[in-house]
Amino acid sequence: MRTSIATVCLSGTLSEKLRAAADAGFDGVEVFEPDLVASPESPEEVAALAARLGLTLDLYQPFRDAEGVSEEEFALVLRRARAKFRLMQRLGTDTMLVCSNVATATVDDDEVSADQLRRLGDEAAAHGVRLAYEALAWGRYVDDYRRAWRIVELADHPAVGVCLDSFHILSRGHDPAAIEQIPGAKVFFLQLADAPALTMDVLSWSRHHRLFPGEGAFDLAAFLGHVLRTGYDGPLSLEVFNDVFRQTDVRRTARQARRSLTWLEDVAGTHPLPEVAEPTGFDFVEVRAEDTGDVDVLLGQLGFTFRGRHRSKDARLWTEGPARVVCNEQHARDRSPTLAAVGFEVTSPPTSAARATALRAPTVYRRTLADEQELPAFAAPDGTEVFLGASSAVVDASWVPEFAGGHEPGAALLTGIDHVNLAQPWQSFDEAVLFYSSVLGLRADAGQEVPAPNGLVRSQVLRSAAGSCRIALNVAPLVWESAAGFPQHVAFRTDDVVAVARRAVARGLEPLGIGRNYYDDLVARFGLPDDEIETMAELGLLYDRDASGDFTHFYTATIGGVFFEVVQRRGGYDGYGAPNAGVRLAAQHRAQHRT
């Protein structure tokens, strides 16, 4: 279907927005009036630029406070409308969004509103314009799309139809099924926005927190289904007011927006993407630094075996069972350790890669020499390189033999990578959620916030349904921006965390220091036996329990921007020890500031 985006979704000047929309592959835009009013370009220049860029100007918006008014007020509405109709002729735009009245409505009468829309329709038609009437969720009298449609039916004018906006309908909890009662020819326009599940006044929710499809909690596939069953064949158009997207790079936001419609057309079935199963696990993680020596030491203490150097790259492989960590010193001058790449195990790497390409994920190219496996790779929004490897029935992945000169692995205590924790800039958090869910098929859990000594960390897990693949995206408090950066980490899974910790300590590991008060609190909360508590205190273990099971884990020190965790899940425990996050963050804060 044709795609469009309201200029208000994007940052910058009107001409910057048009160029970004075209670059991202949109077919058209909605012209947001304040963008045009603030623009130095004449309407004719805007029309010419759009034409050169191959963009249609699909909608002029918004026209406010048109109906339900006194006759005296309506005379002013007509004067204002005529000026805007002439402007639209100059722009070459034939559809105007008319919002239900918020500010000036004094007459709560469908007949009156219909009569005024009809007369406005006469005037519009005389200028070659048609009116798409939309119920705002906070309209004074008209705040429900069903009532807007009733008024349009009453108006019974060829130039008067409805505009449907997913936010205004779904935010109010209105059943979208009745959309199907509207003839498609009378649906003049369709605006799409997602939103997080928030409990707040709908105006603030709308103005600050809308998201692109796939980034929020609305069931937009079902919504779109209702609209398409009317026969609607106009554009899928995005209208997203979002405090972050208003600030972020316009080209990047436009690409993110376009991806969201590709995702929506897939889940709605109008333009399916290559179908992929959820990832079955992690193929590897890669730490990159000019010198990864300290990470090598840490991995050795955690029980990893050095498997050798890569045959053509300055990289070393460490494994412990199916947990694989690559230490890469290539192209890493002056770089302290960070998580640079995450490899996912997928059923069919070529299919997953085709899907990622269809979603316009940026391809990552790495040199691959003869006899080396070529893993498709894409850049996540924060720059993390996402590799797609084949799920393997054996312990070693097929690319492992490219590393040589190391040792044979022995029996392993680790059973794999449990989760990977990636720090995200606040600018790209929502984009990252869409990336991992649309490209890899991971699902977003409910987000949460954990307290660090200097602010709340926003945390969002994306995971496979089976739980074998989990990523946590963390947005650090703003003050961290100027600090050394927020560390990332890899959590390894084991069935015997005490044994792993003992082995590590025996090899010289100093686990992250946890104070005695924490263990006193564990006793108060869970009544754990003294010997278990003493073991935990000795090894720096943390503990959590819920109705389904329990969870024991420990953390290493942080090296550069990376640390490791080892976790043991028992029973059906499915969380990440969130109640311990504050204790862990405080300990890391002390270690960082040596207090």
Next chain:
Amino acid sequence: MRTSIATVCLSGTLSEKLRAAADAGFDGVEVFEPDLVASPESPEEVAALAARLGLTLDLYQPFRDAEGVSEEEFALVLRRARAKFRLMQRLGTDTMLVCSNVATATVDDDEVSADQLRRLGDEAAAHGVRLAYEALAWGRYVDDYRRAWRIVELADHPAVGVCLDSFHILSRGHDPAAIEQIPGAKVFFLQLADAPALTMDVLSWSRHHRLFPGEGAFDLAAFLGHVLRTGYDGPLSLEVFNDVFRQTDVRRTARQARRSLTWLEDVAGTHPLPEVAEPTGFDFVEVRAEDTGDVDVLLGQLGFTFRGRHRSKDARLWTEGPARVVCNEQHARDRSPTLAAVGFEVTSPPTSAARATALRAPTVYRRTLADEQELPAFAAPDGTEVFLGASSAVVDASWVPEFAGGHEPGAALLTGIDHVNLAQPWQSFDEAVLFYSSVLGLRADAGQEVPAPNGLVRSQVLRSAAGSCRIALNVAPLVWESAAGFPQHVAFRTDDVVAVARRAVARGLEPLGIGRNYYDDLVARFGLPDDEIETMAELGLLYDRDASGDFTHFYTATIGGVFFEVVQRRGGYDGYGAPNAGVRLAAQHRAQHRT
């Protein structure tokens, strides 16, 4: 009265929080359990540190999910409580906050809750502890302080009383008058928090948006009055969960918190400050830069007269009628022009200065030589220097003769400074609201947001009731942090903006460029006559109108971080042309980026 603060209000480690609270002048703290659990210091060490700092540990909090539970569950509650009572003995804290049950309550019966609190009270008393039971606004069954008091009455135990929290009571709109029915001896603790008027779920509102008294919308003076009339004589204690304060410098936030209680004791009448009338206007503004030459040129174009150099400082004075601008090149190496100081006219500078000192506003010292007027000055949270000058009946302020060697002013077109617009870092916005309202007696208007091409600008006006003194505080979008900084400006008032603009243009001023689309929109919205529109377009004037009057204004170019505006108000127009802010910000964006 004694003052206290919950450690959760502040950033950092527990010991950092204690030191900051003591430095800021608090008498005690509430120990927030997660802060202690995450701390490496033993309870004894914490107690000893507090004692050395002269702080009492007034409350241990929170103890959750204690009552309204099954007997089986209550046995676990008792075990948990005993551990915490022993911990409190080690801390030397005798009051525990018991929150109404959120998670585990299954019995909605006051008798059961009272019985369980009574038995918990027995256990507490045996440890020398008393329990302050608080109704959380989102408690499962008990979410109203009146019900919490009923349960405490039923429990009828000397170790069981209530904790009153302004947020939990006022956020739900519960009438605080019934507080007076509780005997003061049964009010075991009082927690104070302000909050902005938001419409959202009360848990998110509480966890993220609480403010210190005087920074929000609650009537805390009336609230405190009800509490004090019970005979309560415990501490005034702050409990503020706020996403920003969790991040900001702990010492600074503690001082802000302490100031909020000084303000509250003033408005509640328990400890009045020196009383001051609202400012009558602006004495001067000061632009500081290594080279203010371009600002001198701009002021000359706007009609200002050069009045001379200061006798002992590297500063020049420009005036136009009662509008005075000082260009200061002292201590300004490498600094491009910014608004460095604002002088306010007050009825009695010494009284205002005494009030500022009582509110612990940081004093600013400037060299003052013989025969030079000494104006008291204080640093606002963003570093702007706030001077307190005497209101003057004559055009020139009494310090003007310190400048010599300039020209005599002629007839003036400007009638004064209308408002001053100060950019604020997001970290100190709420603190600045408290500063200007508590120190100067300005009042906060409703805030608003205006769209810039790269994000929303949050704007908050503080003004005198009479309107002769207005400051707008602007928080720029986060992306501006890394940019050149958000410019500040001074708006001058006139009764003939066209004449000022014509004179300025004749002297070479290029007003900020406004495009033709803006004027077409003005015609559509207001039906202004052609000749007025042409004059506006020629001179770069902007226009707004509301029911009470209208407003015409123009902007100069930006020099460094400063620009100027000239405004004419007609009728009762009391705003700032906010509908034009987007157009202005877009024009500034173009000028900055030369697009």
